[in-house]
Every structure is written in C-alpha cells, then in structure tokens.
Amino acid sequence: MKHIIFDFDGTLADSTQVFMSTWNTLADKYQYKKIKLNELESLKKLSLTERSKLFNFPMYKIPIIIPQFYRLFRQSIKEIPLIDGMKDLLQELKMKGHTITIISSNDQENILEFLKLNKIDTVTNVICSSHIFGKDKIIHKYLKDQQLKPSEVIYVGDEQRDIVACKKVGVPIIWVSWGYDAIEVVRSEKPDFKVYAPAEILEII
Known part of the structure; x- marks a missing residue:
C-alpha cells in the first residue's frame, strides 16, 4: 500500500x-x-x-x-477543526513511508490554507475538482500519473459518492463514521472497511 x-x-x-x-x-x-x-x-x-x-x-x-x-x-x-487524532495518524503514515494525497471537491486554496493553519506538512498532493460527482475520473488520472495499480492505493472517505467512485476504479475504500454520510446511506454500497476512530485506519493499512 x-x-x-x-x-x-x-x-x-x-x-x-x-x-x-x-x-x-x-x-x-x-x-x-x-x-x-x-x-x-x-x-x-x-x-x-x-x-x-x-x-x-x-x-x-x-x-x-x-x-x-x-x-x-x-x-x-x-473556524474549522481538524478531526481529533488525524494529525498523529498522518504523521505515522508518513513516517512509515506512505505518500499522502487529498482528493476533494472543495477548493484547493481552502485546503492548503487549512493544512497551513494546522501545521500539517505530511500531505504531498492536493487535487481538487469543482465536480462533486466523477471522483473516479480524478482517481483514475492519479493512478495513471503516479504509475500505480489500484491495489497499491487506498482511499479514506465519508460519503456514498466516494465509495461509488472507488468501486468504479477498483480502489479499496475505508469509510469513516464521523463524516457527512451515516451508515444508513453507505451500507448498500458496501465499503471495503468501516472505521469509527482514526487509529483504526492505521490498523487496516
């Protein structure tokens, strides 16, 4: 991974x-x-x-x-807080040699400012799109640009559309419980993994 x-x-x-x-x-x-x-x-x-x-x-x-x-x-x-435990998780992943990327439909400038405010220097790439659907195309392009197989990547997200996008490109996904979509919304899409605390992400990886 x-x-x-x-x-x-x-x-x-x-x-x-x-x-x-x-x-x-x-x-x-x-x-x-x-x-x-x-x-x-x-x-x-x-x-x-x-x-x-x-x-x-x-x-x-x-x-x-x-x-x-x-x-x-x-x-x-x-005014936006970082999810508790996430900074430590990112540092641990970086220390273990993983490349960390953010793919979002938010604005790149917003995310870069957030990372700066929270003193996060572990993120290598921030890729954004104004299209809230179609993340599969961005992930596919990322795999191609980085010369990666889907099995060499894992996506961490909170929404149904994240799961749908990952399924389209064959990338495994960890669904996090603290985000925008409850389990009732995502259950039918069958995410590969479900976590209820950031530390569980590290265990899966």
Missing part, C-alpha cells in the same frame, strides 16, 4: 458547522431552505439527492453554486 488518498470535508476536517452557515448564507440569497442545527444528524441519513429535495435545491444548479459556496467557505476556514 504505497499511497493513501484522503477526502477532505468530513474526513480530515470537521467542517459541518461552517458548511451549514455557508449554505444558509446562500439560502438567504437564493430562497432555498436553510439548515437548522437540530437537523444535522438526521441529514446524515439522507442521500445527496434526498437532501437537495428537502432544501428545494435543484441538482443541476450545483456547478453554479459551488464556486460561490467555496468562496464563502474560505472566510471561515480558521
């Missing part, structure tokens, strides 16, 4: 609160339904499509909203 790929939001960064406040700012502007604090846990049990219906947000508008969303998101980057 040479390369470890991490998702960002919900996996490395506990960005739920900032995500909610950013969404609510845009909801005010475009008359979408706002997210309430007491809804967060129940939202994790809904698919992305179900969430979009709940908030009266048409999925086809994602490419229009995403750039605005992440510009607003950047203003609160200092």
Whole structure:
C-alpha cells in the first residue's frame, strides 16, 4: 500500500458547522431552505439527492453554486477543526513511508490554507475538482500519473459518492463514521472497511 488518498470535508476536517452557515448564507440569497442545527444528524441519513429535495435545491444548479459556496467557505476556514487524532495518524503514515494525497471537491486554496493553519506538512498532493460527482475520473488520472495499480492505493472517505467512485476504479475504500454520510446511506454500497476512530485506519493499512 504505497499511497493513501484522503477526502477532505468530513474526513480530515470537521467542517459541518461552517458548511451549514455557508449554505444558509446562500439560502438567504437564493430562497432555498436553510439548515437548522437540530437537523444535522438526521441529514446524515439522507442521500445527496434526498437532501437537495428537502432544501428545494435543484441538482443541476450545483456547478453554479459551488464556486460561490467555496468562496464563502474560505472566510471561515480558521473556524474549522481538524478531526481529533488525524494529525498523529498522518504523521505515522508518513513516517512509515506512505505518500499522502487529498482528493476533494472543495477548493484547493481552502485546503492548503487549512493544512497551513494546522501545521500539517505530511500531505504531498492536493487535487481538487469543482465536480462533486466523477471522483473516479480524478482517481483514475492519479493512478495513471503516479504509475500505480489500484491495489497499491487506498482511499479514506465519508460519503456514498466516494465509495461509488472507488468501486468504479477498483480502489479499496475505508469509510469513516464521523463524516457527512451515516451508515444508513453507505451500507448498500458496501465499503471495503468501516472505521469509527482514526487509529483504526492505521490498523487496516
């Protein structure tokens, strides 16, 4: 296992609160339904499509909203905590000789600023796409560029779409329980591994 790929939001960064406040700012502007604090846990049990219906947000508008969303998101980057235990995990993986990459649909500038604020220097690559679907294409390109077999890589992510993308390219995936999608959403996609604390990731690898 040479390369470890991490998702960002919900996996490395506990960005739920900032995500909610950013969404609510845009909801005010475009008359979408706002997210309430007491809804967060129940939202994790809904698919992305179900969430979009709940908030009266048409999925086809994602490419229009995403750039605005992440510009607003950047203003609160200092408020986003790193998941407990994740910094130690990254250092341990690096020490053992693994290459660590982040592949995310967040903005690259946001992630680089987050890593800088948290004094994380263990990440070699940060690869981003404005398309929230189609991570399989980015992972496939990464494998090709790095001359890697799917079996030489493992992906760590929290969402159903991460699992779907990994299945398409044959890369094993570790689903983390502390992210955006609850087990009820991802169970049917059958992630290769399920973890409930960062230390368990190291055990699997």
